[in-house]
Amino acid sequence: MxxxxxxxxxxxxxxxxxxxxxxxxxxxxxxxxxxxxxxxxxxxxxxxxxxGGIDAHCHLDQPVWGGAGNADDFESGTISAAFGGTTCIVPFGMPGPEMSTVGAIDRALDRATGRAVIDYGLHAVVTMGTGPDVEEQLSQLAGRGIASVKLFMTYQGFAVDDDLFFRVLDTARKLGWIVMVHAENDAAIRRTRQRLIDLGRTDIRYHVVAHSETMEREATHRALAFAEMTGARMTIVHVSSWQSAEEVARARVRGVDAIAETCPQYLFIGAADLDRPALDAARFVFSPPPRSPRSHDHLWQALIDGGIDLWSSDHSPYFFADKIARSRTPGFTTTLSGIPGIETRLPLLFSEGLLTGRLTLDRYLDLTSRNAAAIYGLAHAKGRIAxxxxxxxxxxxxxxSWMLGHSALHSRVDFTPYEGRSxxxxxxxxxxxxxxxxxxxxxRVQPGFGQFVERTAADPARSGKPVEETTPWLDA
CATH class of the missing domain: 2.30.40.10 (Urease, subunit C, domain 1)
Known part of the structure; x- marks a missing residue:
């Protein structure tokens, strides 16, 4: 019995x-x-x-950034995830200014304990403020059930230089970790942003110009070249365009252990959604921004044929007033980037992918739970019915059939970009x-039911060969 x-x-x-x-x-x-x-x-x-779904890219209860804190903590965020069919999340131990990577993980664990209603892991994050002992910090976290680290190529206070990028890749390879990369060219964004300001083009629609597909493509190519040089495993997070998806495909042909992740907003929201009155358009501001129908079509095909491995929310919860800095006419330079999605992630793909027949059951399971478990070290416990x-x-x-809308959802965020979608x-x-x-x-459970899950790193022997260990003079 x-x-x-x-x-x-x-x-x-x-x-x-x-x-x-x-x-x-x-x-x-x-x-x-x-x-x-x-x-x-x-x-x-x-x-x-x-x-149960695994959302391996979401943000909860992070230090204040951009002048506003997250609307969702680990209680409201995990409740929202649960109502959307997700049973495990892996958010980030995001550091505040000059906070070490270890300190950021400690902070996140403290915030999650006693609040989460589903299970959770944590990704480490390295910034220029991590400290000089980055290798020691990551090695310490490896003994605490952390198996991944995120790097940013843009955002003031978060973007790392190439020297630190390589140090993290080298360390991750030795630990069997995977490195997650937000790939956008920071210099290009700063240049274009300032030129748009100088021209008086600050309407929200210009967010798409300031973060063009070219900037994402270039950074994706460069990040994957770094992975190729070091033999590290790498996830390009929130792939938004056909151009960056093609960069991942080309890297794989060269033998790079490259993973591609996309999010619902890159299939269901388009650049044209930003060409609206300011207060309406602000609901669709995230980075990288929404793209063209061509990118939508390309990403759908990549979901179908395996070119995309992960379906994550990138849940970035802000109250709408904080998002627009309480402005009556928000512009792209003042509107906070990020939208909620932790609860709508699975219903959107279930409805428009699985039920329509676009996706086979096999692909749906890969995208929503199995791949995340395998890639991020949860397969010993989660991701499959076995x-x-x-x-x-x-x-x-x-x-x-039901209607997505703020009133039907459980996040504390007071808007959804999918309002009115059936x-x-x-x-x-x-x-x-x-x-x-x-x-x-x-x-049906109390806050605190959710547990921290220690994740398992990959065997370092699986990693690729760094460039210094190659012998091109022996190639046929």
Missing amino acids: HELVIKGGRVALDDGWAECDIAIDEGRIGAIGTGLAGRSVIAAGGRWVMP VGLDADLALWDPEV VTGKPTTVLVRGVPVVADGKL
Whole structure:
């Protein structure tokens, strides 16, 4: 007799759909089959039982940046994630000014403890303010269950120079970590931004010009060349355009261990959305910005054929008044970059990818949970419906249609860029380690139920060969 059995659902297994039961014991999947008996039962008839989603790129309760703090802390942010079918997140230990990387992780752990309702890991972040002992800091964090680090190529206070970039790549390679990169050319952005200001072109639509596809493409190419030189593994986060996606594809042909991530906003929001009255357009300001229909089409195809590996939210939660600095006519130079999306990430792809047939079940599972688990060191516990793994599950009603809108969501952010968009399919019951966190439209656990998950680094032997270890004179 099992502790809990989910009975009668259509279950998304690695080898396809199955009409079966899932037994849960001590928070893990104990058996998968038919006729399983449990002391408690959740009837899943008419539901699709999916692995809980893993959102490996989101921002919660970070130090004040750009004059405003995050609207979501680890309580409201993880509640919102849970209602969207996500059972594990990996946000960032983002440093404040002159804060060390270790100090930023300590701060994030303190903020998450006692607040999160789903499980979480943390990415490290290195900036020019990290301190001179970056190698020692990353090595220390490796012993604490951290397995990834993020670098920025733009943003004042965050962008790293090439010397530090290489130091982090070299260290990450030795540790078996993956390096996440925000790839935009900072000098080009600063140059173009100032020229637009000088010309009086400060309307929000010029955000797309100040952060053009060319700037993202160049930085993506350069970051991946650095990975090639060092043999490091690299994720290019929030790939927004066909140009940067093609750079990832070219790097892979050269043998670079390159991962591509995109986000819902790069499929469902376009550059034309910024060509609106200022207070309306401000809802669509994020970086890199939304792109052209050509990029939308290219990224959809990359989701279909495997050119894109990860589907993340880049949830960046700000109250609207803070986002526009309380201006009646916000411009691109004053509007904070970032939008909410932690709860809408999965419903959008479920509705427009899986249900429409654009994506196979296999690709949907890769994008929403399996790849994130494998890439970021969670596969020992999460990401799939398999015996022995955590019972992180989401029961979806595949037929219900509902409207995305602020009133229907659970983030503290007071707007959504998807206001009024209709989707089909909604998670109705969400379990973390076998415990219903969401059921019947209500939160069923207390803040603090979520646990920190230590992640596993890759075997450093899997890393590529750095350029100094090559012998080109021996090439045929």
